[in-house]
Amino acid sequence: TKSTKEELIEVTEKVLIREVLFIFQGIEGKIIKMDVNKDGFRLDPKVRLSLSQKELIMKLTEVGWLYNQVKNFCEWGGRGTGSERTTDRTAAGLVNQSLVMALREELNEYCRLIAVLEAQVQEGGDTPMGEPMGGLTLRRLVLWTLGPRTHLKALALLTHAAREVYGGACVSAIYQHMHHGDPGHRTVVRHVLNMACTPLYVMLTQWLLDGTLEDPHHEFFIASDHTVSDDKLWQDKYSIRWCMLPSFISKSQAQKVLASGKSLNFLRNVCHFRAPIAGRDAIKSALQQTTVESLFTQDENSQLDNLVSLTFRETSRHVLEEILTRHKLMDHLRALRRYLLLGQGDFIHYLMQVLTPELGGPATYLYPHNLSSLLETAVAASNAQYEEPDILERLDVRLLEISPGDLGWDVFSLDYHVDGPIGTVLTADCMRQYLMLFNALWKDKRMEMILSDIWKEQAATSKLCRDLPELGVVLHGVQLLTTEMVHLVHQMQYYMTFEVLECSWHGLMTNLRSAQSLDDVIAAHNEFLKRIVAGALLDSKSKQVRTHLRTFYNLIQNLRGLQERLSLAVSAEVNARKNAEAEIKAKTEAGEFGTTAEQQDVEKRRRKEFLTKVVPKLKSDLRINTQTYQDMVQSFLLMLSQHDDQNLHLLCTRLDFNEYYHRRDHRLNQRLT
């Protein structure tokens, strides 16, 4: 059955087997050559082989090809070809290194098998026919390599997946191959994954236990920014590197991990907490129960989840305790509410009173030290004196930026100094908002005070006016207008105190009570501020309403002017009349004529002038004031009722309780269902 073509070389099966064994290790032989173009092997055409032999050999070379794939990856890290290739393993990152370690282990196992096969070939020896006796045949090799082949195939798939990725992303890529029905395949992947995850696991445990981050190649899913200073540690220093988050760790877990380590760093660097942190034993024992494997077998056991939640809970509790008890966050919040949000009525009232003379002048004449001594007076005269000294120390006066023409009222502000750990909750941005709120509330308060001053003066004027019935109409008009304004100011005040401040404060307290971590506290406080700022019409949505309110304040100022003029006119007139009468009386008593025609003439002229000039002027002023005020209120109500905030609708209803403006303007009757 042998062909007689001369140029063909005959080979025994034993030679072939030797060649194949070399091929198994990726080394080309005399007969079987590497084919670079096709990325595979080819047979030397000069060698004579039967068809079945050729097919068998080609089938076996696949194993060699797979081996080469894995080996290349181990050597080059799958980093492409040519110049990009690097032999420096450390540059590829820890995960990649340990992945290669795992692969090498597997390959070692494979080489042992090859060695065993080789030994069999040696023992077998040749039969006279050139066929091996009891040793290996090509067919037998197919059987023996059946197992290693699937094994290598799995490894080759992994190397394929791990190409061009590193760190957490690499682990995710490998993890995808875990979902395979073949138990053998799973074991291989599991083993490799186990090794590859080890560096990440070590990083994770260190981070959870000590808050240290040793990650030279940026492979871990927590990133730290060294340029950020300690006072912004909580907000900005640490972040999650999402692309490095292994797919088997959920986002919420990643966030918990981040918060745990961050809390530790926060305790150390910001709170300067030196003592060993309590409750670590429980965490350590939980840690002992976890293995590298529990990282990626979360659907089978909850060890990792337990560990992460436990650490998160414990460290967060610790941080909260630190912030709430040692650094007394609640006291500071309460103080802010009392002083910056005008919660302490007697103090604010007194402060305003003592400041009035100072602040009435131009802003450039103000001196902070004067003001702060006044502040101290106010503290000493009110219940604020029983406050903790620490808190009082932080309370201070601050002058805002002065622009030309500003009065003292425009630039004055209270301030509250925060630093250290509580500065993490009460950030500079928060304090800015507090100042803004103080400004608005202070202004509201001042308007209330002006109105009450007006009212007081009116009481005096109305007594005088009993002798001047001509002015009765004007006086009544002014009183009506004042009452309307008082109503509006009071309703606004009510709205601010109860609907906004009290409700938001209540919300803040409930949230704080249920807070589990510092993040919750910060979020609750931010929410609180946001609600108040929105409620005080200081956010961007209510800009228009705010400006409107400002015109209302101008109207109050106008009313004060009017009231002053009125009382001046009244007192001048009353005095003039009194003088005239007194003169008459004095003259009569002296036995003279009480008055002369000339004097009477003067008196009459004066009165006439009062009636024709002063009174109409006041009347028209009043009319203008009333008209503008009512127009203002009307558009104000319209704005409120079109606002998104439900509470403002309620305020609108309350301001217009008797539906006076409702009837004037039909736009207020919009469909509400």
Add this chain to the structure above:
Amino acid sequence: GALGKVASTSQEHQLIEDLLSLMVGIEGMYITVQPPAKHYDAPEFTVDPSVEPSLSALVSRILPLCGHYSQLVRFVEDKSLYHHGLVNQALAAALTSLIKDYMLLVTQLEARHQRWALTLHKLWFYVEKTMAVMDMLACITRIITKSEAHGGSVLSLLHDRTLSLTGCGQLQEVMVFLTQAAAVPYMNMLAKWLYRGIINDPYNEFMVVDRESGTEENEDQDLADDYWEKRYTIIPHNIPAFLQMHADVILRTGKYLNVIRQSDHSVVCPDQEELAYSIRDPSYTEVIERTYSFASKRLLELLMKEKDLMGRLRSVKHYFLLDQGDFVVQLMSLCEDELSKNIDDVVPTRLESLLELALRTSAANNDLYKDDIQCDLQPITLMNQMLRILSIETEDEREYYPQEERLQLSGLQGFSLGYRVTWPVSLVLDRKTIACYQMIFRHLFYCKHVERLLCRVWVSNKVAKSFPLSASRTYTAAFALRQRMLNFIQNIEYYMMFEVIERNWQTFINKMQKVENVDEVLAFHNDFLSGCLKDCMLTSPELLRMISKLTGICVNFANFIEESPEPAATTHEDSQSFEQTISRFELQFSGMIYTLMEKISEMGRDNYNDALVNVIYRLDFNAYYAKKHEHLRMATS
């Protein structure tokens, strides 16, 4: 050259050589292979025609084995790819181990052959037993490939085949081995689902599918509504045949676990054990039952104890079913002015604060859940709402759409309460259920309102005592009619409140004391509501229309009386026209009430167990209408 030219022993030797090659999938020299038309069929073989015919016949008997082998190898190679799913991969792995045994046999034969100790007869003898197994395997793989089966359906196929081989000894054992191996990934998934409520199913093989997977974060809000029905669903073709009867229980177990996990992540079913397929003594049945009872008990506990479901329901009953009398009266007196406006003029914020006032000034103040109550104005009458619901998907649907209705709808007609519920109570009180409560509420509320109107008429009529005697005659008819109307409306209310709602509530409470799982809770609650709806005549358009007409007449009558002037200021003509109007009202009212009673008794004839029939005895307790009706009929006939 042709093989026929050599001696038959050499022919035999060469054929055996070729056969051994073919048995491991390599083409021989004298036996050639044609690939099959369909990839899952066996290839065809051609033996060199010059071979001795008897040898050729023997060879062709062995050849199917080679075909089976190549089929199996193709199946394994193909199904090990990722997208074919875990079950197929596991099956492929199991097959590989069988193929390994087979290859061992081949190499043993080869060794014999090398020693010249093998003849075709011997070969046939050695492979005959393997042939049956390989034939069966090839057959099953062909079926799987042909049907492109995936996941659970592969297991069904395997299971059916295993069952059909009962009594075939070794063959069945092989099949059991295969099925067991293939079921491992599936059983793991099942275990995760049963013990933890997790679905980790990258290739869509599992019988339950999670429609909302991926949105893990927003767990608290808004998933209540269709959650129970829609989030987890069964994929029928992925249920393995041996789990078919447990499918429903399995689905519910995982669902319960998921609900529990949303409030407490650490819940895991205790004593977990591996689940494995088995044909004789299925241990998984017991596990399924046990996990189910664990999950349902735990969820029930969560709902009843931690979330105080009964307290919630009681509170809902207080408000929606007018159980809390003082609150209702308070609410009505406070809101009457606001609600008698047109619905577009009602200010919701004002209504809201009035509602709050009513809540806080009545005994409802002690209710824990009072803050969850809110106002809800609906721009459609109850009647039209009901009709629309009842006519959904019928031809009449279009007809009931309100055109100009909104314009004349008063606040009272559109007023309703709303209720905020949090997860997981919203499982029971979902939007649909709340809507049912709202409908009952609106009905009761309106009746109450009509009663108040009539009572007010009664109060204002008290001054009639001071009227001159002549006037009192004018008023007699009006007063009598008012009394009848009051009687009607109060009895209808009494019937609804006590005979319907209270009775159904008691049955519901009794059932709830013995409740065992959440599905029962849902079912009982549903029964309760639908019972109430039906017996309050809300589900029958005809009855509802009559009731609403009757109340309409009452309202018109009350308004008329309120507006009519004092008798002292009236002339003779006035009082005459007054009497006429009253008698017109009388006629309308009596006519309507006859038709209503007739309709009810007609319905009672069909189903005399209905509580509804009681209404007749209550409305007509002294047979007044019956007698009068008799008169009327006599007169007309």
